[in-house]
Amino acid sequence: MxxxxxxxxxxVVIGGFSLVPFLWFVLTSWKSPAQITAIPPEIVPEFxxxxxxxxxxxxxxxxxxxxxxxxxTLTTLISILIGSLAAYALTRFRLSWTRFYLMLLLAISxxxxxxxxxxxxxxxxxxxxxxTYQGIVAAYIALSLPLAxxxxxTFFKELPYxxxxxxxxxxxxxxxxxxxxxxxLAAPGLFTASILVFIHVWNEFFFALLILTNPALQTLxxxxxxxxxxxxxxxxxxxxxxxxxxxPLIVLTLIFQRRIVRGLSAGAIKG
Amino acid sequence: MSLxxxxxxxxxxLLLSPLFLGAETQIRFVTWKSQFPxxxxxxxxxxxxxNPGIKVTREIGPxxxxxxxxxxxxxxxxxxxxxxxxxxxxxxxxxxxxxxxxLPLDRYFPPAERGKFLVAPILANTYRGQIYGVxxxxxxxMLYYRKDLLAQYGFSPPRTWPELVAQAxxxxxxxxxxxxxxxxxxxxxxxxxxxxxMEYVLxxxxxxxxxxxxxxxxxxxxxxxxxxxVRDRIIGEISPRGVLAYxxxxxxxxxxxxxxxxxxxxxxxxxxxxxxxRSRVAGKVGMTVLPAFxxxxxxxxxxxxxxxxxxxxxxxxxxxxxxxxMSSPRMQxxxxxxxxxxxxxxxxxxDADILKKxxxxxxxxxxxxxxxxxxxxxxYVPLSNIMQRFFSSAIALRDSNIESLARSASxxxxxxxxxxxxxxxx
Amino acid sequence: xxxxxxVASYYVLPSLVFVLLFSLYPIFExxxxxxxxxxxxxxxxGQRFVGxxxxxxxxxxxxxxxxxxxxxLFVAVTAPLEVVLGLSMALVLNESFRGRALLRAIVLVPxxxxxxxxxxxxxxxxxxxxxxxxxxLFGEATHLYLAPLAEPDxxxxxxxxxxxxxxxxxxxxxxxAGLQTIPDELYEAASIDGASAWQKFHHITLPLxxxxxxxxxxxRTIDALRVFxxxxxxxxxxxxxxxxxLQFYGYKKTFAEGMIGYGSAIAVVVFFLSxxxxxxxxxxxxxxxxxxxxx
Numbered sequence: 001m002x003x004x005x006x007x008x009x010x011x012v013v014i015g016g017f018s019l020v021p022f023l024w025f026v027l028t029s030w031k032s033p034a035q036i037t038a039i040p041p042e043i044v045p046e047f048x049x050x051x052x053x054x055x056x057x058x059x060x061x062x063x064x065x066x067x068x069x070x071x072x073t074l075t076t077l078i079s080i081l082i083g084s085l086a087a088y089a090l091t092r093f094r095l096s097w098t099r100f101y102l103m104l105l106l107a108i109s110x111x112x113x114x115x116x117x118x119x120x121x122x123x124x125x126x127x128x129x130x131x132t133y134q135g136i137v138a139a140y141i142a143l144s145l146p147l148a149x150x151x152x153x154t155f156f157k158e159l160p161y162x163x164x165x166x167x168x169x170x171x172x173x174x175x176x177x178x179x180x181x182x183x184x185l186a187a188p189g190l191f192t193a194s195i196l197v198f199i200h201v202w203n204e205f206f207f208a209l210l211i212l213t214n215p216a217l218q219t220l221x222x223x224x225x226x227x228x229x230x231x232x233x234x235x236x237x238x239x240x241x242x243x244x245x246x247x248p249l250i251v252l253t254l255i256f257q258r259r260i261v262r263g264l265s266a267g268a269i270k271g
Numbered sequence: 272m273s274l275x276x277x278x279x280x281x282x283x284x285l286l287l288s289p290l291f292l293g294a295e296t297q298i299r300f301v302t303w304k305s306q307f308p309x310x311x312x313x314x315x316x317x318x319x320x321x322n323p324g325i326k327v328t329r330e331i332g333p334x335x336x337x338x339x340x341x342x343x344x345x346x347x348x349x350x351x352x353x354x355x356x357x358x359x360x361x362x363x364x365x366x367x368x369x370x371x372x373x374l375p376l377d378r379y380f381p382p383a384e385r386g387k388f389l390v391a392p393i394l395a396n397t398y399r400g401q402i403y404g405v406x407x408x409x410x411x412x413m414l415y416y417r418k419d420l421l422a423q424y425g426f427s428p429p430r431t432w433p434e435l436v437a438q439a440x441x442x443x444x445x446x447x448x449x450x451x452x453x454x455x456x457x458x459x460x461x462x463x464x465x466x467x468x469m470e471y472v473l474x475x476x477x478x479x480x481x482x483x484x485x486x487x488x489x490x491x492x493x494x495x496x497x498x499x500x501v502r503d504r505i506i507g508e509i510s511p512r513g514v515l516a517y518x519x520x521x522x523x524x525x526x527x528x529x530x531x532x533x534x535x536x537x538x539x540x541x542x543x544x545x546x547x548x549r550s551r552v553a554g555k556v557g558m559t560v561l562p563a564f565x566x567x568x569x570x571x572x573x574x575x576x577x578x579x580x581x582x583x584x585x586x587x588x589x590x591x592x593x594x595x596x597m598s599s600p601r602m603q604x605x606x607x608x609x610x611x612x613x614x615x616x617x618x619x620x621x622d623a624d625i626l627k628k629x630x631x632x633x634x635x636x637x638x639x640x641x642x643x644x645x646x647x648x649x650x651y652v653p654l655s656n657i658m659q660r661f662f663s664s665a666i667a668l669r670d671s672n673i674e675s676l677a678r679s680a681s682x683x684x685x686x687x688x689x690x691x692x693x694x695x696x697x
Numbered sequence: 698x699x700x701x702x703x704v705a706s707y708y709v710l711p712s713l714v715f716v717l718l719f720s721l722y723p724i725f726e727x728x729x730x731x732x733x734x735x736x737x738x739x740x741x742x743g744q745r746f747v748g749x750x751x752x753x754x755x756x757x758x759x760x761x762x763x764x765x766x767x768x769x770l771f772v773a774v775t776a777p778l779e780v781v782l783g784l785s786m787a788l789v790l791n792e793s794f795r796g797r798a799l800l801r802a803i804v805l806v807p808x809x810x811x812x813x814x815x816x817x818x819x820x821x822x823x824x825x826x827x828x829x830x831x832x833x834l835f836g837e838a839t840h841l842y843l844a845p846l847a848e849p850d851x852x853x854x855x856x857x858x859x860x861x862x863x864x865x866x867x868x869x870x871x872x873x874a875g876l877q878t879i880p881d882e883l884y885e886a887a888s889i890d891g892a893s894a895w896q897k898f899h900h901i902t903l904p905l906x907x908x909x910x911x912x913x914x915x916x917r918t919i920d921a922l923r924v925f926x927x928x929x930x931x932x933x934x935x936x937x938x939x940x941x942x943l944q945f946y947g948y949k950k951t952f953a954e955g956m957i958g959y960g961s962a963i964a965v966v967v968f969f970l971s972x973x974x975x976x977x978x979x980x981x982x983x984x985x986x987x988x989x990x991x992x
Contacts, residue, residue, distance in 0.1 A: 010789045018804050024829045025818045033549050037524040039826045040837050082711040089708035093701045108720045110971035114948050115964030116723035142719030174704045203811040213330035221813045229306045230334045233520035242814045249809035254802040341952045366738045449840040460935020513825030515847035515936045649738040653954040660938045667936040694742045
């Protein structure tokens with residue numbers, strides 16, 4: 001079959017499109033300082049490991065990765081929890097305001113985030129939460145709730161009500177119905193929403209720049225933004241740091257990609 | 272139930288928060304990540320040892336002047352009492368002074384003390400008769416050139432810009448190396464573009480704006496002529512078009528890879544260009560003052576960083592103790608020796624240790640003394656953005672109508688400058 | 698159900714607290730400030746209510762109008778292209794072949810790299826001397842090398858490329874999920890009727906995929922209208938202001954220039970642009986987006 005014959009081509013085209021730019025950066029991380037800006041570029045690196053050493057030791061990369069992991073995990077857990085409660089209520093109780101609330105969430109996710117960074121900073125300052133994990137996590141929860149609630153709502157609405165209704169008749173409380181019946185059924189949706197929120201938070205730069213100035217708490221995007229000196233651009237260290245920092249996410253997506261795809265197909269798209 | 276549940280979930284988050292407790296008095300210093308961290312760590316340890324009971328806490332921002340400005344002004348506009356001392360780029364003191372953010376330092380930093388510093392950076396820190404910052408180190412534009420190539424073709428370093436263009440073209444024609452270019456500088460649309468263009472504009476007798484009349488001057492013939500020179504002779508003839516996207520690192524990389532005859536940069540480039548690890552032209556590099564236009568004088572833009580104290584600090588006296596320690600001759604000497612940055616204190620240019628380790632400072636001293644600060648005004652950033660847009664549009668488009676772009680930029684600047692006439696200042 | 702009303706409000710309350718405090722209040726502040734003239738560097742001018750003046754200035758500000766054009770061009774090129782590329786990738790990834798799981802994971806790599814990092818990466822790749830693009834196009838012939846970030850037109854293309862690379866896989870993911878909901882029986886029935894591959898795609902795949910395609914387009918449009926990180930890291934709006942998108946202009950006004958009122962007005966305009974486009978899409982998606990689908 002001609003389709004089968006085309007398979008290697010798919011691999012090259014799609015794999016190349018996704019990977020080549022990043023692989024170029026990976027190769028860069030193994031070059032020597034003078035080789036990085038060689039004209040014309042040199043493909044084969046000298047396998048110099050100095051930039052990894054420097055990124056880890058002089059720039060404290062692992063600390064930034066740890067902070068990002070803490071912040072992203074906490075944000076994901078809390079917003080998925082709060083988001084499920086809201087999404088459950090919004091899909092199960094057909095009240096006059098539920099549709100309005102969903103629309104409101106969608107609308108606020110359209111407002112430019114940079115424009116609200118100032119007021120958010122002031123609130124955190126009032127609470128004394130600048131330079132704390134709970135401060136950045138609280139701001140991120142608000143940023144990711146619309147995404148989480150929307151994805152979860154599209155999943156929940158597809159789940160059969162009958163099982164819950166039976167459980168409620170049997171004397172289950174609403175909480176038990178959500179916890180024991182709906183959540184397990186919606187597991188793929190929870191995974192999808194979690195990974196979307198996690199990556200969204202993992203990538204966020206501007207809020208973190210303003211809110212986290214204590215070097216012990218700064219996250220990865222801010223950390224890498226701190227690499228360039230006043231007049232220097234440490235491409236080698238940035239490339240090494242990006243390579244290291246991307247690995248956990250690649251592993252994470254490898255583990256979750258089946259669930260993500262399966263998850264979305266379970267509900268979101270049927271609309 | 273769900274409420275208590277979410278509170279229960281938030282609890283560990285609250286407990287995770289770091290505790291900034293302690294009996295000592297704390298000074299918060301907002302700084303960028305140092306290129307020579309050991310010097311700073313040591314200095315802060317020394318300060319804490321000399322001042323028992325005082326602890327210096329550093330908050331770290333990015334090195335990019337624009338990003339750092341976002342961070343510091345965010346704290347200042349919200350009157351954050353937590354920040355005591357901060358770094359200021361040489362273009363900020365007027366803005367910070369007018370906004371009521373920086374503390375006037377006159378009672379700590381009397382004229383006699385200021386006299387020990389170079390004149391230009393002190394001027395840059397002075398706004399309406401009061402001083403707002405203490406210069407820590409300075410920068411000034413320099414011309415770097417390939418000693419070997421110039422010698423090979425019988426040239427001496429150019430005194431004027433047309434001479435530089437002619438030499439570059441001659442070297443390019445004779446060297447027959449398709450990879451070699453004539454000149455690299457910083458022409459991306461960012462603050463560095465102002466630094467570069469100001470050297471041509473002022474060198475040609477023009478001005479960025481008229482600070483007394485509060486009027487834009489970009490449309491004047493001297494300015495238009497200088498901009499046209501850059502577009503047609505520098506970018507058009509001897510520079511690769513890539514310089515239109517270059518900041519300092521890319522422009523230096525081109526020179527350090529041996530692909531440019533001439534290069535405009537700050538003093539830091541000397542060390543890198545002569546380091547065989549990072550440069551392919553180590554030992555073949557010369558440095559001199561920037562060229563002038565025929566009949567004019569060479570202009571070099573002043574850069575550098577200062578320490579300021581927040582007006583919202585609750586302990587300005589302690590903050591001053593820290594600022595004065597960090598800007599002391601001892602500290603500036605360390606920064607010069609180990610960081611390679613040019614001190615703001617005059618006396619250090621006669622210091623034997625410094626001259627031994629950094630002999631190039633001797634040649635650079637005249638440039639440092641004569642370096643020209645960008646004009647001081649509280650509305651510098653909006654003016655700079657208009658100028659960046661103008662300069663970039665004028666030189667990036669081969670057939671730009673420079674006169675008409677200049678007229679409209681000048682009008683835009685008039686409108687911003689008009690704001691300074693409004694209302695009565697305290 | 699009175700109980701339901703109460704339970705529902707309890708469930709929504711935690712999310713509402715965060716949204717009120719960290720989203721609604723700040724957005725309200727931006728709206729309010731957009732009616733004031735407030736310049737941080739000139740505190741003696743005070744905070745003066747100016748009504749619609751900021752919006753009036755915005756309409757007559759050639760820089761704002763140019764950046765509006767750039768933004769709309771960016772959205773018009775990237776969002777549909779990302780959906781088309783995402784669709785092609787999804788169609789391939791929906792076929793069964795050896796190594797499909799790995800290829801699916803590889804496709805997600807661009808999306809998992811923080812934007813500030815991928816922007817630096819593209820800046821490096823687009824360098825006019827040591828960048829990969831030039832080496833790819835011209836090999837060792839360095840005299841032919843282009844400077845993509847130095848030419849106004851090419852710089853716009855460069856940021857579009859970086860955006861398309863990063864987010865096509867996001868569209869692919871949503872579309873792939875949509876593809877998997879199409880029952881195989883439909884294709885089998887069509888095969889029996891002797892339909893060609895194109896006919897199957899045209900009559901079965903596309904119509905059933907419409908909701909997924911529109912959802913991907915909606916997300917990409919909202920995001921592209923607010924593009925910021927790419928410009929911030931790669932071009933700072935230059936050269937010749939060619940990549941000065943609206944959101945970046947608003948950032949400069951608010952944070953760099955301290956023109957809070959004017960900057961807020963720009964944010965509000967970006968918001969309404971998003972809102973109008975989204976409502977348009979939701980109209981196309983149909984009101985059913987919130988309803989339970991018929992089984």
